[in-house]
Amino acid sequence: DADVTQTPRNRITKTGKRIMLECSQTKGHDRMYWYRQDPGLGLRLIYYSFDVKDINKGEISDGYSVSRQAQAKFSLSLESAIPNQTALYFCATSDERTGMRSEQYFGPGTRLTVT
Amino acid sequence: KQEVTQIPAALSVPEGENLVLNCSFTDSAIYNLQWFRQDPGKGLTSLLLIQSSQREQTSGRLNASLDKSSGRSTLYIAASQPGDSATYLCAVNSISSGSARQLTFGSGTQLTVLP
Numbered sequence: 001d002a003d004v005t006q007t008p009r010n011r012i013t014k015t016g017k018r019i020m021l022e023c024s025q026t027k028g029h030d031r032m033y034w035y036r037q038d039p040g041l042g043l044r045l046i047y048y049s050f051d052v053k054d055i056n057k058g059e060i061s062d063g064y065s066v067s068r069q070a071q072a073k074f075s076l077s078l079e080s081a082i083p084n085q086t087a088l089y090f091c092a093t094s095d096e097r098t099g100m101r102s103e104q105y106f107g108p109g110t111r112l113t114v115t
Numbered sequence: 116k117q118e119v120t121q122i123p124a125a126l127s128v129p130e131g132e133n134l135v136l137n138c139s140f141t142d143s144a145i146y147n148l149q150w151f152r153q154d155p156g157k158g159l160t161s162l163l164l165i166q167s168s169q170r171e172q173t174s175g176r177l178n179a180s181l182d183k184s185s186g187r188s189t190l191y192i193a194a195s196q197p198g199d200s201a202t203y204l205c206a207v208n209s210i211s212s213g214s215a216r217q218l219t220f221g222s223g224t225q226l227t228v229l230p
Contacts, residue, residue, distance in 0.1 A: 009156075042220030043204075044220075090158065102208075103147075104206075106159035109159075
């Protein structure tokens with residue numbers, strides 16, 4: 001079984017709809033991240049969480065919100081989806097106990113299309 | 116602000132060739148650098164992680180080098196195979212990101228190995 005899973009894997013939704021993307025991990029890591037990838041661009045950080053009580057905005061947080069329901073679960077919400085949020089979304093985890101040596105592990109991604 | 120550049124954007128080689136992928140970054144104050152492989156529909160797979168104090172890392176046919184002072188890293192793939200065809204991403208964990216451990220990604224090199 002994969003260490004970092006994301007649901008759904010693909011989603012098509014309409015402008016203005018609320019949508020939630022979910023991420024679960026079995027690695028026991030304390031840190032979780034949400035990134036988005038647009039064609040021809042690298043991944044950009046949306047939000048990150050150090051633990052259940054610590055949520056932080058990343059580079060491109062506008063239009064998004066997150067919830068860390070448990071150490072193993074981190075969800076990303078689009079309150080009112082718009083077409084330029086069409087992208088590939090990745091969840092990642094890392095273990096802060098390894099400090100600055102920490103490696104990030106990625107889920108398989110969710111392809112979101114907003115029409 | 117850290118910027119990461121990967122050249123070339125695309126590369127096509129015949130099977131069996133040795134090849135080098137390049138990554139450059141603007142801020143040499145980094146914790147580490149990570150090379151990923153991205154396959155369509157399968158997310159990102161971490162290939163190698165080089166800490167700032169290291170010069171290179173090896174895994175099988177892959178060798179990654181780091182020259183922090185010049186802001187450059189290379190990924191060397193020996194005896195390329197069609198199964199190596201994928202997009203290769205370089206990501207830098209900058210000291211300026213602080214405790215966020217935010218990765219800054221390049222836009223990737225799309226590699227095609229021809230049988």
